Amino acid sequence: MTTPPQNIPGTHLNSAFQPILSLSHQRHVGYEALIRATQTDSGETLTPGEIFARATSATELHALERTIQSMHAQAYNSLPPSGDNPAWLFLNLNQRLIASGEYKETLPKALETAGLAPHQVVIEMLETPGDNQRLADAVSWFREFGCLVALDDFGTGYSNFERLLELTPDLVKLDRSLIQRAVEEHAEGQRRILNNLVALIHEAGSLVVLEGVETEHQALTALDADVDFVQGFFFARPTLVGPQSPPDLGLEPLRQITEKFTEHALEELTQERSFLRPYGQAFLRAAARLEAGTGLHDSCADLIKMPYVQRCYVLNGRGEQVDEHVLPKRCGYSADPATARDRLFAQVPDQRYRPLIDTQGGNWLRRHYYRDACMELRRLKVSRPYRSSTGNHICVTLSIAETPPAESSPYVLCCDLL
Incomplete structure (x- = not known):
């Protein structure tokens, strides 16, 4: 069953999902919900930023967020099952909603309407300058409510380890710029930085998601960096939910790149043993x-x-x-x-x-x-x-x-x- 698209004045909304894959489990462990929007009259595609820019008041913003959260939660129920293994729903909440505290009303209602439990949800939050206490309070509330919390786009902008240690997120999503720099020519230093960053985040108590993986080279680098989960076009693009949605989206590229990495790693291990013997x-x-x-x-x-x-x-x-x-x-x-x-x-x-x-x-x-x-x-x-x-x-x-x-x-x- 396909969840019907939602509409706001002049706009047609739909949910798309991109799988988040575990390198260890070799399967989906979650799906990030993304907005797909078009102009009702012209069919022109709109970005999420353009959608939220139309909410000129707090009332309009809260109404838009309620619509989007409910739409994503209901569409998540239409995802094809992947055996008996559960998968998280990754939800991005607008920063203005976080600042207002309105999430305490909108999120419970959206999940209740869709019949989802809080433990099925990962809330993605951005680090932004401003009221650090308000962000910490939001993280605390989501945890008490029963959700997991992910710190999004870490490694760029306002990211810092002090904030990471203060918030202790359950997951950290690394910004795509990190993997892009790590695969540049003569970027051995950048690769070591990525590997050490992953190790530090693990030691801080968080799991690591590497997003923006778009090429085979980037996927192999992600495996070598020991990240927990990957997300990106190399594995699967965001897909609208429908009767023809494949349950194994992204799994075949995952299997192939893991096999290639394994062969390379074993060959490298043999060479190292031969050298060190x-x-x-x-x-x-x-x-x-x-x-x-x-x-x-x-x-x-x-x-x-x-x-x-x-x-x-x-x-x-x-x-x-x-x-x-x-x-x-x-x-x-x-x-x-x-x-x-x-x-x-x-x-x-x-x-x-x-x-x-x-x-x-x-x-x-x-x-x-x-x-x-x-x-x-x-x-x-x-x-x-x-x-x-x-x-x-x-x-x-x-x-x-x-x-x-x-x-x-x-x-x-x-x-x-x-």
């Missing part, structure tokens, strides 16, 4: 010699000669670097620590980072490679690539924890690879 083997031999009582320099003599090895060092049970580090000869290593340090400084590729090169006396307790090693003694750990604190480069750290005889706390042998 000799380093891991040499590192474990060095760890065995160190555990047997050989000094750090002699234990790491073979390892330090390998290409891409930057330094080897030992951390104690408090994460503090013990004594000197072992440096490769290409970086100026010699038996005399003072000479080694001078020659190292002289050969630093970027002299601006010279104050960071010497790590003796450092404390790396906060590093994941140290904590991961301490969680599983005698198990080789390989960190994810991260920005080194010793220069302008990305590195990977091998680490392994051992407990010396008669000692209660472990020490951790580490090796940084460029």
Whole structure:
């Protein structure tokens, strides 16, 4: 059954829905409701902004919002079922309505009329300058009413982490500009920013939706960024609800891009394992010699000669670097620590980072490679690539924890690879 289009004076309104897909579940988890409007006399298409601009008073705005919310809620009931799995209805509320507080009347009535429960709805809200308390009050009200809350278009305009932490939204929808920048040529830095942004939002307690995914490259980048949900033309365009509406809208592109990403990721993983295998083997031999009582320099003599090895060092049970580090000869290593340090400084590729090169006396307790090693003694750990604190480069750290005889706390042998 198709929900009949709604009309306001001079305008013909209809609901269109764009699926929101879970990369993990490989299915729809929601649909964003969007307005489709045309002039009654000319058939000219109108944008949502043009529609709301016609509401010149609070009374007209509230009437328009009631019409649109009711229309979307009823049309949602006409969506084709996708098995036994429920899906959220994503609703955008006009910012003027948020400011007035009228949503407390319009939303319950719209859902009641359509027979929808609040837990089926995700309210999308924009960050805008102005009364922060009013926005926080709205988020609190929607939660108490039973809806989920999504912060829309995050990553542009007025977005900031302070607001994110204050509002603690259930979902964060990343602005399309983030994925557009991440796929530009030579945009490795932008891709890392996207990946780290997703990780930070997850740590803040929110799920992540990446909207505006329009190309295969963008879809692969979204998978690599570990976002939870995707939305965009690459998967499906907004579609009017009708008897012929396909229940699997967007699922085939999702399956295909996931398969392509999986093949690429497994191939990349195989290459990484092949590259790291000799380093891991040499590192474990060095760890065995160190555990047997050989000094750090002699234990790491073979390892330090390998290409891409930057330094080897030992951390104690408090994460503090013990004594000197072992440096490769290409970086100026010699038996005399003072000479080694001078020659190292002289050969630093970027002299601006010279104050960071010497790590003796450092404390790396906060590093994941140290904590991961301490969680599983005698198990080789390989960190994810991260920005080194010793220069302008990305590195990977091998680490392994051992407990010396008669000692209660472990020490951790580490090796940084460029």
